[in-house]
Each structure stands twice: as structure tokens, then as C-alpha cells.
Amino acid sequence: MRGMSASARATVARGPVPALDLSADPVELTAALVDVPSVSGEEGALADAVEEALRAQAPTFELLRSGNAVLARTNGDRPTRVLLAGHLDTVPIADNVPSHREGDRIYGCGTSDMKSGDAMIAHLAATIDDPAHELTLVFYDCEEVEAARNGLGRIEREHRDWLQADLAVLAEPTDGAVEAGCQGTLRAVVRTTGRRAHSARSWLGENAIHAAAPILRRLNEYRPRQVDIDGCVYREGLQAVRIEGGVAGNVVPDEACVTVNFRFAPDRTPEQAADHVREVFDHAPLEITDSAAGALPGLHAPAAKAFLAATGARPVAKYGWTDVSRFAALGIPAINFGPGDPNLAHTREEFVNIDRITRCTELLRRYLTSAGR
Structure with missing residues (x-):
């Protein structure tokens, strides 16, 4: 197989690349993408299909393959650049592939998160002849697993x-709304200690699980902060998500751990969140085990304002962490907008919902073809 491209060699190993018609109705394209399994780490067949389809049906785009990620961009002289991003991977399949259609819905693994968003992006790339902006497409891998494997991080490195872009649109599921920025997230383990003893002589010990009661009481009494940033209200939350403790059914435990998750508004840094x-x-005593910064809405950026004006959308806060945080850290305004x-x-x-795919595609087309003109 010498002389073959990496994607061609991978195709030989995996079998024929499924043919995708990017100019077809994005509803049908959604189903076609879902029908190619792409659990995190196993996106190769779908990445091959997307790469081959873009190469054949969007010839004005320069292409780059990075692992199981596919990137494409135009290189004209338009004054602004919009980046459209979506992850190709899904969580493990739960007997929900291939897709099937019932009434006004398409069912299947990844339909909502986020192959309908991928279909929207790919369809527009193949069917917009004269965009108002230079376009960059990023279809990336391993979003649904630990951050160290995230394909967008690899691409950044x-x-x-x-x-580089004036605005990034991440096609995460938002049910057709514009969700601005995102919350930050932090996980910490709070430990309590005691003295081990036989449970029949419990007075000789100190129960570490019982000692966790004040921790749970503080969590139960916690009142989350609500913060208005650029008209988007972010509500914070602090929750126990795991409790571990106990040695055996007849032993007073000498250690217990309570894992807490803090979802914080993007006006806090991770360091400020940890201090809180x-x-x-x-x-x-507690141990910070994971932390990721949030992203401010960035709605004052000219490209973001143009997106809202073209679509008529009213932005709301994004609850949860998404890869818009990565773009915000690079100084690129970013929003979440997708049909799922x-x-x-x-x-x-x-x-x-089928109508969400159609509507979101129409709104994004309106922005990409008219904003800034």
C-alpha cells in the first residue's frame, strides 16, 4: 500500500467508505451520518466518509486530516472568517444504530449530540457558493471522553x-437556541478521617462516614449564585456526585470521601472557583481533581452581533461546559448553536426533531450568506 494516503490506507483496513451526499436534504444527511458508527476513538470510518465527500463536493476548500479529525477552509479575500465546528464521536451505542424515522423525528445514537449539527455544517459547506465570510470547518474526534484525548485540543497544539476566526459556531445541541458562553466546571474530593474499630465495640472508634454529615449539610444549605452577563443568566450549582467509604460490614470506617462538582459562572476563574x-x-482538606474554565458570552464582538441580527435569535446562557471554552481561551468569540x-x-x-434541522440550517445559511454585507 505504498504511495497511498493515510485515509486511503485506513479505508483498506476498514472497508469501503460510505458515500455521503452533502447536497442532499440535511435531514437525510443526518440519518446517513448516524448510520456510520463513531464511538469515541472509533471515528475513522466516518472521518473517511466526511473527508471524501468534502474533497469531491466542496472543491474550493483546502483540506487537512488530523487523526480522526477533518478540517477544511476557504482561502479567499473576504474580510472575516467564521469557524463551524462539530464533533464526530458519540457515546457508546445503546441498540440505537442504525437510525430510524418516526413521524417528525429521527432516532439514533448521535442524532441530537451532534450529528444533526455536523450534517448542517457539511450541507452548508457544499451548497453555499458565495459565502459572506471565509469559512473554516472542523469535524473533530474524542469530545465525549477525557479532555486529554479531545481532538480539538490536538488541533490547537x-x-x-x-x-483562527472572527467567530466560532459550535454546533452543540441547543434545540435551535443560541447558547452563549458556557459554565466552568470543577470537581473536588473532601475527605474525612476517623479511627477504625470493630462495629460491636463502636465506642472505641471514630466513624469517618458520620463525620461527613457536616459536609452534606453544607451542600444541602448551599444557595447557588445567579449572574447576569450580557443579558445571559448563569446559575451556579454545587452538588455531591459521589460518596465512598466503608471497609467491611463489621468495621467502623476510618476514611470517607465526598466528591463534589461545582458548575460556576464564567466570570469566575478556575482558581477563584477553587477558593470558593x-x-x-x-x-x-480537599483535593481538586479536575477543573476547566468557562467562557464569557462574547456577544459584543462584531461577528457575534451580526449572527444575532441575521438570525433574530435571543441568546441565553449555556448550562454545562462545551468546547467554546477552548475558543474563548484563544480570544475567539464563540457560541453554541445546533438543532439537537x-x-x-x-x-x-x-x-x-426534523423541523429543528431544517430551521437551524436555514438560519445559519442566512448568516453565512448575508451577514456583514
């Missing part, structure tokens, strides 16, 4: 110039 969690627990319903993401009964 290895191909930073491909991420420590204050809540009265500076009890975030409440259906990762569920066995995941589906997307």
Missing part, C-alpha cells in the same frame, strides 16, 4: 493557525 469551594467547606436537544443527549431514546 499541532495546527493552531486553522483555528474551600470557603464553603470552611477550608477542610441537549436534554436528549446520551440517552437510549435519543432523537432530533
Whole structure:
């Protein structure tokens, strides 16, 4: 197989690349994407299909393959650049592939999160002849797993110039709304200690699980902050998400751990969020195990204003963390906008409403062809 491209060699190993018609109705394209399984780390077949379709049906785009990510961009002389991004991977399949259609819905793994968004982006790339902006497309891998494997992070490290833009639109499921920015997230483990003893002589020990009661009480009494940023209201939350403790059925435990998750508004830095969690627990010993910054709405950027004007959308806060945070850290305004319903993401009964695919595609087309002109 010498002389063959990396994608061609991968195709030989995986079998024929499924043919995608990017100019077809994005509803049908959504179903076609869902029918190519792409669990995190196994996106190769779908990446091959997207790459081959773009190469054949969007010839004005320069292409780059990075692992199981596919990037494409125009290189004209328009004054602004818009980046459209979507991840190709899904959570593990739950007997919900291939897709099927019932009434005004398409069911299947990834329909909502986020192959309907990918279909929207790919369809517009192939069917817009004269966009108002230079366009960059980023179809990336491993979003649904640990951050260290995220394909967007790899692209940032290895191909930073491909991420330059005046606005990034991440096609995460928003049910057709514009969700601005995102919350930050932090996980911490609060530990309590005691003295081990036989449970029949419990007075000789100190129960570490019982000692966790004040921690749970503080969580139960916690009142989350609400913050208005650019007209978007972010509500914070601090919750216990795991409790571990106990040695055996006849032993007073000498250690217990309470894992907490703090979802914080993007006006806090991760360091400020950690300080806040420590204050809540009265500076009890705790370990920060994971932390990621949020993203401010960025709605004052000219390109973001133009998007809102062209679509007529009213922005709301994004609850949860998304890769808009990565763009915000690079100084690129970014919004979440996609046809999927975030409440259906990762569920066995995941589906997307057909009218949302059509409507979101129309609105994004309106912006890409008229904004700034």
C-alpha cells in the first residue's frame, strides 16, 4: 500500500467508505451520518466518509486530516472568517444504530449530540457558493471522553493557525437556541478521617462516614449564585456526585470521601472557583481533581452581533461546559448553536426533531450568506 494516503490506507483496513451526499436534504444527511458508527476513538470510518465527500463536493476548500479529525477552509479575500465546528464521536451505542424515522423525528445514537449539527455544517459547506465570510470547518474526534484525548485540543497544539476566526459556531445541541458562553466546571474530593474499630465495640472508634454529615449539610444549605452577563443568566450549582467509604460490614470506617462538582459562572476563574469551594467547606482538606474554565458570552464582538441580527435569535446562557471554552481561551468569540436537544443527549431514546434541522440550517445559511454585507 505504498504511495497511498493515510485515509486511503485506513479505508483498506476498514472497508469501503460510505458515500455521503452533502447536497442532499440535511435531514437525510443526518440519518446517513448516524448510520456510520463513531464511538469515541472509533471515528475513522466516518472521518473517511466526511473527508471524501468534502474533497469531491466542496472543491474550493483546502483540506487537512488530523487523526480522526477533518478540517477544511476557504482561502479567499473576504474580510472575516467564521469557524463551524462539530464533533464526530458519540457515546457508546445503546441498540440505537442504525437510525430510524418516526413521524417528525429521527432516532439514533448521535442524532441530537451532534450529528444533526455536523450534517448542517457539511450541507452548508457544499451548497453555499458565495459565502459572506471565509469559512473554516472542523469535524473533530474524542469530545465525549477525557479532555486529554479531545481532538480539538490536538488541533490547537499541532495546527493552531486553522483555528483562527472572527467567530466560532459550535454546533452543540441547543434545540435551535443560541447558547452563549458556557459554565466552568470543577470537581473536588473532601475527605474525612476517623479511627477504625470493630462495629460491636463502636465506642472505641471514630466513624469517618458520620463525620461527613457536616459536609452534606453544607451542600444541602448551599444557595447557588445567579449572574447576569450580557443579558445571559448563569446559575451556579454545587452538588455531591459521589460518596465512598466503608471497609467491611463489621468495621467502623476510618476514611470517607465526598466528591463534589461545582458548575460556576464564567466570570469566575478556575482558581477563584477553587477558593470558593474551600470557603464553603470552611477550608477542610480537599483535593481538586479536575477543573476547566468557562467562557464569557462574547456577544459584543462584531461577528457575534451580526449572527444575532441575521438570525433574530435571543441568546441565553449555556448550562454545562462545551468546547467554546477552548475558543474563548484563544480570544475567539464563540457560541453554541445546533438543532439537537441537549436534554436528549446520551440517552437510549435519543432523537432530533426534523423541523429543528431544517430551521437551524436555514438560519445559519442566512448568516453565512448575508451577514456583514
